[in-house]
Amino acid sequence: MPSINRCLPAVRRLRIANTNFQQSSQLRIQAARSAYQPLQRRWQHSEAATASSNADEGPPPSRSGLSQSKIKYTAESYPDLKRDSRFKEITSDDVKFFKDVLGADNAIIDGYSQDATSDLEAYNADWMRKYRGQTRLVLKPDSTEQVSKILKYCNDNLIAVNPQGGNTGLVGGSVPVFDETIINLGRMKNIRSFDDVSGILVADAGVVLEEADNYLGEHGYVFPLDLGAKGTCQIGGNIATNAGGLRLLRYGSLHGNVLGIEAVLPDGTIVDDLCKLRKNNTGYDLKQLFIGAEGTIGIVTGVSIICPQRSPAVNVAYFGLESYEKVQEAFKEAKKQLQEILSAFELMDSQSQKLYNKASGNKLPLENDHAFYCLIETSGSNTDHDSEKLNAFLEHVMGEEIVEDGVVAENETQLKNLWACREGISEASQHFGGVYKYDLSIPLPQLYDLIEDCRKMFQENGLMDPEDESKPVLDVVGYGHMGDANLHLNVATRRYDKQVEKVLEPWVFEWVKERHGSISAEHGLGLAKKPFIGYSRSDNMINLMGQIKKLYDPNGIMNPYKYI
Amino acid sequence: MATKLRILVPVKRVIDYAVKPRVNKAQTGVETNVKHSMNPFDELSIEEAVRLREKKKPVEDILAFSAGPAKSQDILRTAMAMGADRGIHVVEEKQELEPLGVAKLLKKVVEQEDRNLVILGKQSIDDDANQTGQMLAGLLNWPQATQASQVEIDGDTCTVTREVDGGVETLRAKLPMIITTDLRLNEPRYASLPNIMKAKKKPLDKKTLADFGVDGEKRLKTVKVTEPPARQGGGKVEDVDGMIGKLKELGAL
Numbered sequence: 001m002p003s004i005n006r007c008l009p010a011v012r013r014l015r016i017a018n019t020n021f022q023q024s025s026q027l028r029i030q031a032a033r034s035a036y037q038p039l040q041r042r043w044q045h046s047e048a049a050t051a052s053s054n055a056d057e058g059p060p061p062s063r064s065g066l067s068q069s070k071i072k073y074t075a076e077s078y079p080d081l082k083r084d085s086r087f088k089e090i091t092s093d094d095v096k097f098f099k100d101v102l103g104a105d106n107a108i109i110d111g112y113s114q115d116a117t118s119d120l121e122a123y124n125a126d127w128m129r130k131y132r133g134q135t136r137l138v139l140k141p142d143s144t145e146q147v148s149k150i151l152k153y154c155n156d157n158l159i160a161v162n163p164q165g166g167n168t169g170l171v172g173g174s175v176p177v178f179d180e181t182i183i184n185l186g187r188m189k190n191i192r193s194f195d196d197v198s199g200i201l202v203a204d205a206g207v208v209l210e211e212a213d214n215y216l217g218e219h220g221y222v223f224p225l226d227l228g229a230k231g232t233c234q235i236g237g238n239i240a241t242n243a244g245g246l247r248l249l250r251y252g253s254l255h256g257n258v259l260g261i262e263a264v265l266p267d268g269t270i271v272d273d274l275c276k277l278r279k280n281n282t283g284y285d286l287k288q289l290f291i292g293a294e295g296t297i298g299i300v301t302g303v304s305i306i307c308p309q310r311s312p313a314v315n316v317a318y319f320g321l322e323s324y325e326k327v328q329e330a331f332k333e334a335k336k337q338l339q340e341i342l343s344a345f346e347l348m349d350s351q352s353q354k355l356y357n358k359a360s361g362n363k364l365p366l367e368n369d370h371a372f373y374c375l376i377e378t379s380g381s382n383t384d385h386d387s388e389k390l391n392a393f394l395e396h397v398m399g400e401e402i403v404e405d406g407v408v409a410e411n412e413t414q415l416k417n418l419w420a421c422r423e424g425i426s427e428a429s430q431h432f433g434g435v436y437k438y439d440l441s442i443p444l445p446q447l448y449d450l451i452e453d454c455r456k457m458f459q460e461n462g463l464m465d466p467e468d469e470s471k472p473v474l475d476v477v478g479y480g481h482m483g484d485a486n487l488h489l490n491v492a493t494r495r496y497d498k499q500v501e502k503v504l505e506p507w508v509f510e511w512v513k514e515r516h517g518s519i520s521a522e523h524g525l526g527l528a529k530k531p532f533i534g535y536s537r538s539d540n541m542i543n544l545m546g547q548i549k550k551l552y553d554p555n556g557i558m559n560p561y562k563y564i
Numbered sequence: 565m566a567t568k569l570r571i572l573v574p575v576k577r578v579i580d581y582a583v584k585p586r587v588n589k590a591q592t593g594v595e596t597n598v599k600h601s602m603n604p605f606d607e608l609s610i611e612e613a614v615r616l617r618e619k620k621k622p623v624e625d626i627l628a629f630s631a632g633p634a635k636s637q638d639i640l641r642t643a644m645a646m647g648a649d650r651g652i653h654v655v656e657e658k659q660e661l662e663p664l665g666v667a668k669l670l671k672k673v674v675e676q677e678d679r680n681l682v683i684l685g686k687q688s689i690d691d692d693a694n695q696t697g698q699m700l701a702g703l704l705n706w707p708q709a710t711q712a713s714q715v716e717i718d719g720d721t722c723t724v725t726r727e728v729d730g731g732v733e734t735l736r737a738k739l740p741m742i743i744t745t746d747l748r749l750n751e752p753r754y755a756s757l758p759n760i761m762k763a764k765k766k767p768l769d770k771k772t773l774a775d776f777g778v779d780g781e782k783r784l785k786t787v788k789v790t791e792p793p794a795r796q797g798g799g800k801v802e803d804v805d806g807m808i809g810k811l812k813e814l815g816a817l
Contacts, residue, residue: 365754407754411601412582
């Protein structure tokens, strides 16, 4: 769901090539740079991939060779879903109204008065190639007032609406199911203010996460959220989906960091709560409702967020371990010995690393095979202090035989390459055809049991074979944010297959429910997880949520068919 | 019996190649309070020396050497974690050494430590001089093969392949010899934890320039250091008409 206008791949690449990251590296000696080419990630679409790596939470920035028109319509893959006949079909009068509101020609993609199929596809299809809507109208407002006028009109005329950011979501929430009109925030991309004493940033919803982070970087600050899709996803979408990502362990969730929100309700009301205060105990904290609401009660148009100082000293180590028990021990030790400088503790199983190696062609850091791998990142203000702590920790875990082997990044290039081993898994899992992804919160002691049970199931039912092309499933891989008890189960397939889906669902959800976990830790509900919310929330809770939805969106025009 | 290889690998601590250097306010150099790492070309040198041993060549000893401030020790430890057997650190906090000074220093090291093969990075990415290896070869009067992309050693014969414009050139010479490394020679390994711990116990001798009878006096004076002109930012046009207008404005149409 965080997502943006999916412009032509070439255009997008241009933008990525303009980021500070690229500029700075270009200033270094070209020769030294190419020395590391072999180490860098060599995906088919290489230049784009290096600029924006892919954690589980993120898509590759562009998949130029693939045509969206080959993706099945969501309406076909979900035959039980029917278009709600209450919703109005767009007429030329509607289009005229929107054109008047928006003014500029490029603010609207109108598939009604002309053939705009190819332009619309980029907004209709999701990056996983799993979902494809059929809208013929995309609106791209550039101000909160425009959003307000559009929504009020839609609400009055019962026009269904699909808010869209960078369109990098993983649960089909960012693309329409039928002909919902897309309201894309991509043109609202101004940084409104930044205070470098308090670190509070106020920005439009359509600012791309990486651009916000680069902007903050110039002031010595960092965005408290980082995820693989950062080069494409927008901060408004991040908030609407309550994205988790790689820095959560250190900086906490958006529910804590977001200080204020500006949003538009379906009736046109502007929720003007761009508060810049850390403390404000005056009434209900309504902004929290919009964080993670996935565009079902309103559209987030602006955000005020508190940003921490960027750490000048960052170290990364990568370990091999023999069992999940040892992983837990290592995590405990890391928390104990690294405490305030620990900024990431990521888990990867052996299968995920082999798959990454196979898909990317990149060498793995350790020579021998280990059952598990962990990536630890520390960040702090003083290199010497951090190194000393890290070294003591490393000596301890080696000495006590908690880890079998490991490497430490000796320079920035190695640091990026080690992170690529973690962030590249998402793309690797779907490299061979497709992927079934589950993003789960499970109590730590049982976290990895799910992968083992799932793998065993596929071994027994004969649907999985790493070599045999006739079997749909290639491998089952597990990885995730150990620090947040958040596991990603990826079933890498050669093609999307109903049989595989039937085996997995609701099996996975039942498994998680029995252990009191969550069926969606950070990816949200969208279309994919909507039917399964009952596995993680009680009827009571779902009813209460329904009341909120009815209160703010009585006509149900906001992102219909999804969420709850 | 084949000649035993006694290898010297000089390594230099430089600003990490992924860090953007910034010119200091006085315009006398760049800000050095940033992340430093081993010069990438020197990593290739260490890696090649270690690979020679792994290829069962008769490597008797790999000596890593660095001259510079106390922090240079870190990269010597890295070199040892990658596989060097011991290190020598000439501590020099005050002055920056120039290629000729370094070459003279290395000549003394080669003589005192009885080296018969020196593998150097072809250049360091901070001053880009690309001179030290060549000067050392001249001072020692040894054969040299610069910018190696492949190194073969058989007995006391070295065969070095180097990439030149339009093809490759193959050189052959007898030990003792100077080799400088280029990009495609190998892919340096990560320093593994067990090896990092072992490296802490490997001998690291601290010396001074005076111990080698070299003064390291500067012959060059840096007049001024400036940043390259700032890149002109690109602009976005709203539509096709805008683009055509812009192109016309620039005289491209």
